[in-house]
Amino acid sequence: MSFPSPNHGERRGTNAPDMIVLHCTGMADTAAARARLCDPAAEVSAHWLVLEDGRTEALVPEDRRAWHAGAGSWCGRSDVNSHSIGVEIANPGDCPFPAAQMDSVERLLARIMTRWSIPAQRVIAHSDMAPDRKTDPGPRFDWRRLARGGLALWADDPGSGDADPLGKTLDALGYPPGAPPNRLRAFRLRHRHWGRGPECAADRRTAAALLALISGREKPMLIYKIFRQSEWQALSAAGRTDGAPVDLQDGFIHFSTAEQAPGTLQRHFPGETGLQLVACDTDILGNALRWEPSRGGALFPHLYRPLDLADVLWSRPIPDGAINLPLENRA
Numbered sequence: 001m002s003f004p005s006p007n008h009g010e011r012r013g014t015n016a017p018d019m020i021v022l023h024c025t026g027m028a029d030t031a032a033a034r035a036r037l038c039d040p041a042a043e044v045s046a047h048w049l050v051l052e053d054g055r056t057e058a059l060v061p062e063d064r065r066a067w068h069a070g071a072g073s074w075c076g077r078s079d080v081n082s083h084s085i086g087v088e089i090a091n092p093g094d095c096p097f098p099a100a101q102m103d104s105v106e107r108l109l110a111r112i113m114t115r116w117s118i119p120a121q122r123v124i125a126h127s128d129m130a131p132d133r134k135t136d137p138g139p140r141f142d143w144r145r146l147a148r149g150g151l152a153l154w155a156d157d158p159g160s161g162d163a164d165p166l167g168k169t170l171d172a173l174g175y176p177p178g179a180p181p182n183r184l185r186a187f188r189l190r191h192r193h194w195g196r197g198p199e200c201a202a203d204r205r206t207a208a209a210l211l212a213l214i215s216g217r218e219k220p221m222l223i224y225k226i227f228r229q230s231e232w233q234a235l236s237a238a239g240r241t242d243g244a245p246v247d248l249q250d251g252f253i254h255f256s257t258a259e260q261a262p263g264t265l266q267r268h269f270p271g272e273t274g275l276q277l278v279a280c281d282t283d284i285l286g287n288a289l290r291w292e293p294s295r296g297g298a299l300f301p302h303l304y305r306p307l308d309l310a311d312v313l314w315s316r317p318i319p320d321g322a323i324n325l326p327l328e329n330r331a
Contacts, residue, residue: 007045072130131186
């Protein structure tokens, strides 16, 4: 694969990005946007460009530091470029994002999040990390759709009561310091684009609900699935799977806890190589996950729906036929 943009360098302080920043190009002409992202004189770039028709173009290798974020910070981290993947979405900023383009954004995000073990709460807008100067990807971008696929966070206003002042909650969510009106604007662009006027109780309730979501994800309950290499490759390519042959036969996808996974490996995959261990957060799998008696009468997690690539928190090869996980779940 060739990467046409020369505008990148070494990451600083890390070799593994842990967040994704979504942008829109803000230009009417996609060709002009691409040219600027690849122009050495412009000194701007992104790792990926998503076109209106759904095509994706890799501009900078993901292990390199692209120059997309600029001044700003998130969760106290000021060098966002060194810690993030930048995705530019071709849109002038005031137009709807076509369905084919959103489909492609979802697939791309799922793959990036899987490759680098990036959780949904670390997928942010450019305007989130730079509220004093940026507004992209803007109010027409469908964050709620991404959240339904486990690719971002969204919280609906609970609808009653009040909560802590917005500024305090925005600090906890990760927003950088800035002028209060600009921080309110950035928050609304992402989470309540219909909001108008001064800060209100609905803003405060929504921000508090988001913070509760993040707090609930700090110690996720993880369960595990073992895939053969061909099965994992099929899931990675298609973005969805109904499971292995035994899963199709039983009518659900078999999972194991950290304690159960080594026994599952020994019982069902003896001597096999090229296996992939996949971790999923039980909260993301939702009500389709049931705990039912299985081997030795123990309760095992069974998923009664297809597994989407976006459900995968992380994946890693199983070396030497052994799974070494702590008994407590960890991300």
